[in-house]
Amino acid sequence: GQSLEQxxxxxxxxxxxxxxxxxxxxxxxxxxxxxxQHDGGAPTFLSYNGLDGLEETGRFSSFLSRSDSYxxxxxxxxxxxxxxxxxxxxxxxxxxxPTFGRGTSLIVHP
Amino acid sequence: DTAVSQxxxxxxxxxxxDKSIKCEQNLGHDTMYWYKQDSKKFLKxxxxxxxxELIINETVPNxxxxxxxxxxxxxxxxxxxxxxDSAVYFCASSPRASGSNEQYFGPGTRLTVT
Numbered sequence: 001g002q003s004l005e006q007x008x009x010x011x012x013x014x015x016x017x018x019x020x021x022x023x024x025x026x027x028x029x030x031x032x033x034x035x036x037q038h039d040g041g042a043p044t045f046l047s048y049n050g051l052d053g054l055e056e057t058g059r060f061s062s063f064l065s066r067s068d069s070y071x072x073x074x075x076x077x078x079x080x081x082x083x084x085x086x087x088x089x090x091x092x093x094x095x096x097x098p099t100f101g102r103g104t105s106l107i108v109h110p
Numbered sequence: 111d112t113a114v115s116q117x118x119x120x121x122x123x124x125x126x127x128d129k130s131i132k133c134e135q136n137l138g139h140d141t142m143y144w145y146k147q148d149s150k151k152f153l154k155x156x157x158x159x160x161x162x163e164l165i166i167n168e169t170v171p172n173x174x175x176x177x178x179x180x181x182x183x184x185x186x187x188x189x190x191x192x193x194x195d196s197a198v199y200f201c202a203s204s205p206r207a208s209g210s211n212e213q214y215f216g217p218g219t220r221l222t223v224t
Contacts, residue, residue, distance in 0.1 A: 031209070031210060033210055033211075033212070035213075037151075041217075041218075042200060042215035042216060042217050042218055043153065043200070043213070043215050044215070045210075045212045045213060045214075048209070048210035048212070050209065050210070085151060087153065091210065091211055095158070095165070095166055095207065096207040096208055096209070096211040097143070097155050097158055097166060097207070097211065098155075098211065098213060099155075100152075100153040100154070102150070102151065102152055103151045103152075103153075
């Protein structure tokens with residue numbers, strides 16, 4: 001089967017940097033994606049790592065280490081609007097359908 | 111210019127009723143999905159369709175039946191609704207089932223069964 005672990009909640013202040021970790025166990029691992037979901041909204045795609053290393057998209061970066069079955073999402077220069085749930089999702093070869101973690105609620109304080 | 115749309119946005123109904131949720135995407139994607147998100151925000155795949163054909167049917171009660179009249183539409187019909195069906199149901203689409211398989215989600219349908 002597949003399992004993903006991520007913290008249930010993270011808090012930080014505006015302007016800070018926060019890292020949301022994700023560890024996974026799966027067979028046929030292909031890649032790791034990250035999605036953001038605001039309360040009452042739909043999940044939206046943030047990033048994808050198919051290879052080891054760091055992918056940067058503006059204030060957000062995502063990292064993957066296949067050998068450690070581990071990834072993280074790094075959010076810099078935090079803004080109040082970054083308060084949301086963040087989901088890591090494992091992509092396995094074959095169906096390529098994402099299996100989502102239980103999400104991390106990020107609370108940004110002024 | 112809505113990419114993935116769902117109707118209705120809210121659905122309140124009684125146990126035992128039958129209801130449908132409609133989904134349409136105008137992105138030209140080949141693959142569409144239904145997800146269920148429970149009160150703890152756990153997001154779980156229910157069905158996947160590729161070009162109107164069922165690809166994935168996770169462990170879902172057969173009271174749930176998806177129907178895809180064409181590749182731009184994937185509707186979800188639920189028979190004999192139960193209290194445990196209360197959740198937010200998201201439709202999604204993706205351009206191809208490969209690589210990141212980026213999912214484009216609809217706004218969700220909040221189903222409440224009383």
